[in-house]
Amino acid sequence: METVRTDNKTGRGRKSMTPFQILYRLWDLEVAGTDPRRAEGYGKPDHLRAWWAEYEDAFAGRRAIER
Numbered sequence: 001m002e003t004v005r006t007d008n009k010t011g012r013g014r015k016s017m018t019p020f021q022i023l024y025r026l027w028d029l030e031v032a033g034t035d036p037r038r039a040e041g042y043g044k045p046d047h048l049r050a051w052w053a054e055y056e057d058a059f060a061g062r063r064a065i066e067r
Contacts, residue, residue: 017041019055022048 002060017025025041026048036044043051 015042017043019052022051022055026052 022043025043026045028039029045029048031034033059046052
């Protein structure tokens with residue numbers, strides 16, 4: 001389980017984010033009203049939404065864990 005759970009992983013380096021980090025940043029910017037300079041990660045809301053949509057398209061119908 002440790003190797004496949006993406007919800008508890010972080011991206012490598014400054015220019016990498018996991019899908020859930022994208023959502024967390026989007027939440028921080030749009031719902032919590034966090035200053036973009038203080039929110040974790042990078043990207044504007046429009047970019048974040050596009051990246052999340054790309055992630056959804058790529059993984060639609062796929063299994064996260066299989067025996």
